[in-house]
Amino acid sequence: MNLYDTLFWFFSAVAVGCALGVILSRNPVNSVLFLVGTFLAISGHYFIMNAQFLAIVNIVVYTGAIMVLFLFVIMLMNLNADVEPQKGQLIQVAGVISGGVLFLVLIAAIHKASPMPIDKQSIDIGLINNLGKVLFKEYVLPFEISSVLFLSAMIGAVVIGKKEPALPAEGEAQ
Amino acid sequence: MSQVVYLIPLFPLIGFLINGIFWNKMPKSVGGAIGTLAILASFIISLGIFFEVRSAAFHGPVIVNMFDFISSGNLNIPFAFQLDALSSLFLLIITGVGSLIHLYSTSYMHEDEGMVRYFAYLNLFVFSMLLLVLGANYLVMFIGWEGVGLCSYLLIGFWFKKRDYTNAAKKAFVMNRIGDLGFLVGMMLVIYYYGTLGYQELFSTLGGANAAVPSSVHSWIALCFFIGATGKSAQIPLYTWLPDAMAGPTPVSALIHAATMVTAGIYMIARSNALYNLTPGVLHVIAFIGLATAILAATIAIRQYDIKKVLAYSTVSQLGFMFLALGVGAYTTAVFHVMTHAFFKALLFLGSGSVIHAMGGEQDIRKMGGLGKHMPVTRTTFLIGCLAISGFPGLSGFFSKDEILANTFAHSSVLYIFGLLAAMMTAFYMFRLYFLTFSGTFRGTEEQHHHLHESPAAMTIPLMVLALLSVVGGYVGMPAVISHHNAFASFLGPVVKNFGVHHLAESTEWILMTLSVVVSVMMIGVAWSVNKKPQFAESTGFAKLLENKWYVDELYDAVITRPLNALSEFMDKYAERRGIDAVVNGVGKSVRWGSDRLRLLQSGQVGSYIFIMVIGMVILFTISFFWVR
Amino acid sequence: MLLLQVDIALIIEKLIIISVILMGSLGIAMYATWGERKVAAIMQDRLGPNRAGPMGLLQPLADGLKLFFKEEIIPDRSTRFIFILGPCLAMLTALMTSAVVPWGPDYIAPSGRTITFQVADINIGILFVFGVVSLGVYGVMLGGWASNNKFSLLSSIRAASQAISYELAMGISLIALIMMSGSLSLRDIVAQQHGFWDGNWFSWYVFKQPVGFIIFLTCAFAELNRAPFDLPECESELNMGYHQEYSSMKLGFYLFAEYINLFISSAIIVTLYFGGYNFPFMDQVATATGPLLFSIICILVLISKAVGMVLFFMFVRWTLPRFRYDQLMKLGWKGLIPLALANMLVTGMLVLWVFKS
Amino acid sequence: MPVYSTHYLFLSLLLFSIGIMGALMRRNAIIIFMCIELMLNSVNLLLVAFSKMYVDINAQLFVFFIMVVAAAEVAVGLAVIVMMYRKVHSVDINILNRLKH
Known part of the structure; x- marks a missing residue:
């Protein structure tokens, strides 16, 4: 068992464990932290697959920005385990069963797929200059469009989150 | 020159656009x-x-x-114009007579508030008519065909405030549509069997190597086209719209319902001569229908009192003559008659317009008489028109009509006798009209008498030009016996191939000519003597039958319209309400019943939606991975 | 670069470097507290700490000892695990940044082995710094929230939004620099600033990117929560800020993390804009001395530059008054980001049209 | 036991299914939103694995774009949730059943 495989199993265990933590923990803040853990584990996977750029971008975007926003919102609303709405036992069991059935169906469908070895290290396609060349040559239009998407999402978020003028101002730092 | 052919329809289109867009903003004279x-x-x-x-x-x-x-698969229909002898001749007729009538209209319609609109319609009509004759395939012809139908509708119903007029317009439109259906079916047959609509492609493959197409198909196509022609050219059984179409302004009658649009059917058949030459049976039908129309319309014209109605029936009758010529295979003769007829019938209509103008809108010839004294130009030109249509020697109608009769005689002497009968009646009713209108004493009111005057120059100049044409127009197609060379026929020769036309012996032709002249002159005399002392008693018997147009309209009403109405009512009451409505409402009700039950699934809880979505995903995956192989 | 191809010697070498850097940063951070008090004293014309040891040099040790022996208080209604996690995260992220800083030039040992004075030369060093900095927010946020104190919560939310807002301007200002350098690796960037005078212009990026430097510096103030942007811990509004409920070594962690951050940020600023370990006439020095000595000189140069930067931070803290929160946000969003964008645009045009080589 | 592409396949499927379970089990809109992010990430992981498997860089660029879309989605989605909280003072999705009426 070499380092690569060890790291794979380690990150996989962390990812799955943290993912379970996300859905099982009662406190939303804990969920967020577990999700951060999952994302870090996934970034670790990217690292060992030598996709360094994506790994760092994953950290910066997901854990550094998106999850902070989640945490932000949860803190603003002061959500904790006490106010967490809970579903009935039956619904939860049904959710687990249907999710599990979906998993089993998909596994059963692909379990015969011929395993191909992941060429872990020898290829530098995940490095930033290779990625950048393709991104700015072949995907320049999607890139530009996604920037427009970003802009519109930003404006949309501002418009949605804008206070109605009738309401008194609330302290929100967003 | 032929490269700028698109300018020909373009000018009227531009005129239409300008007049049509600014119709209520422009001074009448400018329009x-x-x-x-x-x-x-x-x-x-x-x-x-x-x-x-x-x-x-x-x-x-x-x-x-x-x-x-249209470019779809193998079917490729370009928007193309074809220039040859036939289309260039029709171009001349349309634009020439058309410009004269436009000039006439500037004066005739001057009192009307909708004059600019009128000119817009008229330009649109000319545009459509030019498309019709210029098109290099049946589709372009059909566009023009529909366009002229539309313009005819618009112009007949020009004074749309009168209900009768709009009804007449509707009648014309509907009748035309019936014919158009035939044309459309014919076109589809052509596309189906030949995969093209272009004249050149079609006629070159027609009946030749392409043996896969059964010959009966040719007959069906020819028949369908002829049905289209009967609608547009007012032949039995679709002729009744034309007399009613006189509701429109008189120049419209002159242009559309005498000179151009109604000859579209003849143009189409002459254009499709290669097709008709393959189907002698259909040609017989055409000849028969043409002759029947000629006689029927002539008999009706004898007992009409409306000046325009007489001319209308005369037009129907003359169109019948043209179809007779087509039917006997003498296409060039038919086209020749189209041309001469365009001259003298336009002249007659414009002359009658001049009369109506002078009479202040009165159209009943029983209230006219003695107008010749007051309007000498109209009288003279009208007389020339009457002589021309009656086949007076030396005038244009003489040559064309005589050629038709000669060709008919060569075909069948029975047809000839009936044709001669129709020609006799033509002379009679035309001169009855002339005498009632222009000679004798005035029978109208004092006020009208006071107003009688010659029309202005804008109206008389076209009359004079047309009169001149009516006189000399025939000389381009002098029969071979007189000039040894029929210039007209040889001009059209490369395009229009006559079918089965026998050449008569010279002596026979001279005899036929003399006979028709004698008959015509005789009938003029009869007309003069009959109308010397006109009395308008209530007509009885046969005359009444004629006066009421053989009750054809009533017949149509009884045979077609009423049963159709009854059927519609029946359908409305039973099939529609009990059948279709029940089905439709039933579908609605059952959907409603079902959705009442399905609605319960929609709990409004997002969670349950996700649940259902996941279950659906599982089922779909299961099916696609394990069952569908 | 193959990330995971390692041998035992390399692992040992890296472990040594890591521990030295950790110890070094901790030590420097310790004395930064002393330095800060001394600077404050100088600014306020007083003596500052002078009891423990000569010139009060033992003061940081005494302070550390005091923090160790203080009573550990965990508020009753706090979220216990996260309450402890907060300072740990703050410390962790503070220390992680140092991994990509190149402390000195390569030293080729007599055995032929190349020793790089850098924990990891990943080719996306700057992005790594960003990733870690963005994680640094968690320590503050979680600590403030877990305390179950509204002042702490407000403070941590302030800290987080301030950090997120200024990260944008910081990143954009850095893009301009990256455009010029053409590499994300800090090692390459330092190598490009070799010496002091390169051809016909200064080689340090502070001269090539003055606007970017000013933006970056301003953002660094905000990221470090230091005056004039120390809104999260402004006593007049929020008592003590997010570490109000902390005591003992957990408080010590927070304070320590701040000074470590201060030092590492200074090191990074120096690396990016002031040539890192490069100094004028370094080639002559390199030939005059042996390679080992030269490496040590370089490391000392970098550390002294960083210490100078730290002193600058301190001087500013005691010079400028604190901003108001809305002024802070306005400066960040309406001032720095557009400026950084314009800088990026101008740099891009220059790189594309003027300096195309 | 060496690592093959199927390992990544199973791992990302597992993460995806956990995400789905979470979306089904929880009523907190934010948690559901987070579960969606988790599912997106599992797909990203699979894409990167495939990109390594086929030595094709395009898959990694798709990951990049998925991140962009996810970020935009979070911005709008969280704004919506904040707005919802402001109106009904809860993030329970079961309260949002106006669609029923």
């Missing part, structure tokens, strides 16, 4: 001038094209492709 000048410009280019086609350097038809109109 009239624009309309007239547009047609005049077209006429000038048409003249150029005509001389180019006539020149020795011209070989075969020129096809000018404008753009690809």
Whole structure:
């Protein structure tokens, strides 16, 4: 068992464990932290697959920005385990069963797929200059469009989150 | 010159657009001038094209492709114009007579508030008519065909405030549509069997190597086209719209319902001569229908009192003559008669317009009489028109009608006798009209008598030009016995191939000519003697039958309209309400019943939606991975 | 670069470097507290700490000892695990940044072995710094929230939004620099600033990117929560800020993390804009001395530059008054980001049209 | 036991299914939103694995774009949730059943 495989199993265990933590923990803040853990584990996977750029971008975007926003919102609303709405036992069991059935169906469908070895290290396609060349040559239009998407999402978020003028101002730092 | 052919329809289109867009903002004289000048410009280019086609350097038809109109699979129909002897001749007739009538209209319609609108319609009509004759395939012809039908509708119902007039317009439109259906079916048959609509492609493959197409198909196509022609050219059984169409302004009657649009059917059949030459049976039908129409319309014309109705029935009758000529295979003769008829019938209509103008809108000839004294120009030109249509020797009608009769005689002497009968009646009713109108004493009111006057120059100049044409127009097609060379027939020869026309012995032709002249002159005399002391008693018996147009309208009403109405009512009450409505409502009700139950699934809880979505995903995956192999 | 191809010697070498850097940063951070008090004293014309040891040099040790022996208080209604996690995260992220800083030039040992004075030369060093900095927010946020104190919560939210807002301007200002350098690796960037005078212009990026430097510096103030942007811990509004409920070594962690951050940020600023370990006439020095000595000189140069930067931070803290929160946000969003964008645009045009080589 | 592409396949499927379970089990809109992010990430992981497997860089660019879309989605989605909280003072999705009426 070499380092690569060890790291794979380690990150996989962390990812799955943290993912379970996300859905099982009662406190939303804990969920967020577990999700951060999952994302870090996934970034670790990217690292060992030598996709360094994506790994760092994953950290910066997901854990550094998106999850902070989640945490932000949860803190603003002061959500904790006490106010967490809970579903009935039956619904939860049904959710687990249907999710599990979906998993089993998909596994059963692909379990015969011929395993191909992941060429872990020898290829530098995940490095930033290779990625950048393709991104700015072949995907320049999607890139530009996604920037427009970003802009519109930003404006949309501002418009949605804008206070109605009738309401008194609330302290929100967003 | 042929490369600028698109200008010919373009000018009227521009005129239409200008007049149509600014119809309520423009002074009448400007609108009239624009309309007239547009047609005049077209006429000038048409003249150029005509001389180019006539020149020795011209070989075969020129096809000018404008753009690809329909391109789908193997079917490729370009928007193309075809220039040859036939189309250039029709161009001349349309634009020439058209510009004269436009000029006439500037004066005739001057009192009318909708004059600019009128000119817009008129330009649109000319545009459509030019498309009809210029098109290099049946589709372009059909566009023009529908366009002229539309304009005819618009112009007949021009004074749409009168209910009768709009009804007449509707009648014309519906009748035309019935014929158009035939044309459409014919076109589809052509596409189905030949995969093209272009004249050149179609006629070159027609009946030749393409043996896969059964010959009966040719007959069906020919018949369908002929049905289209009967609608547009007012033949039995679709002729009743034309007399009613006299509701429109008189210049419209002159242009559309005498000179141009109604000859579209003849143009189409002459154009499709290659097709009809393959189907002698259909030609017989055409000849028979044409002759029947000629006689029927002539008999009706004898007992009409409306000046325009007489002319209308006369037009129907003359169109019947043309179809008779087509039916006996003498296409060039038919086209020749189209041309001469365009001259003298337009002249007669415009003359009657002049009379109506003078009478202040009165159209009943029983209230006229003695007008010749007051309007000498109208009288003289009208007389020339009457002589021409009656076949007086030396005038245009003489040559064309005589040629038709000669060809008919060569075909069958029985048909000839009936044709001669129709020609006799023509002379009679035309001169009955003339005498009742222009000679004798005035029978109208004092006020009308006071107002009688000659029309202004804008109206009399077209009359004089047309009268001149009516006199000399025939000399281009003098029969071989007189000039040894029928210039007209040889001009059209490359395009229009006559079918089964026998050449008569010279002596026979002279005899036939003399006979028809004698008969005509005789009938003029009869008409004079009958109308010397006109009395308008309530007619009885046969005369009444004629006066009521053989009760054809009533017959149609009883045979077609009423049963149809009854059927519709029946359908409305039972099939529609109990059958279709029940089905439709039943579908609605059952959907409603079902959705009442399905609604319970929609709990409004997002969670349950996700649940259902996941379950659906599982089921779909299961099916696609494990069952569907 | 193959990330996971390692041998035992390399692992040992890296472990040594890591521990030295950790110890070094901790030590420097310790004395930064002393330095800060001394600077404050100088600015306020007083003596500052002078009891423990000569010139009060033992003061940081005494302070550390005091923090160790303080009573550990965990508020009753706090979220216990996260309450402890907060300072740990703050410390962790503070220390992680140092991994990509190149402390000195390569030293080729007599055995032929190349020793790089850098924990990891990943080719996306700057992005790594960003990733870690963005994680640094968690320590503050979680600590403030877990305390279950509204002042702490407000403070941590302030800290987080301030950090997120200024990260944008910081990143954009850095893009301009990256455009010029053409590499994300800090090692390459330092190598490009070799010496002091390169050809016909200064080689340090502070001269090539003055606007970018100013933006970056301003953002660094905000990221470090230091005056004039120390809104999260402004006593007049929020008592003590997010570490109000902390005591003992957990408080010590927070304070320590701040000074470590201060030092590492200074090191990074120096690396990016002031040539890192490069100094004028370094080639002559390199030939005059042996390679080992030269490496040590370089490391000392970098550390002294960083210490100078730290002193600058301190001087500013005691010079400028604190901003108001809305002024802070306005400066960040309406001032620095557009400026950084314009800088990026101008740099891009220059790189594309003027300096195309 | 060496690592093959199927390992990544199973791992990302597992993460995806956990995400789905979470979306089904929880009523907190934010948690559901987070579960969606988790599912997106599992797909990203699979894409990167495939990109390594086929030595194709395009898959990694798709990951990049998925991140962009996810970020935009979070911005709008969280704004919506904040707005919802402001109106009904809860993030329970079961309260949002206006669609029923």
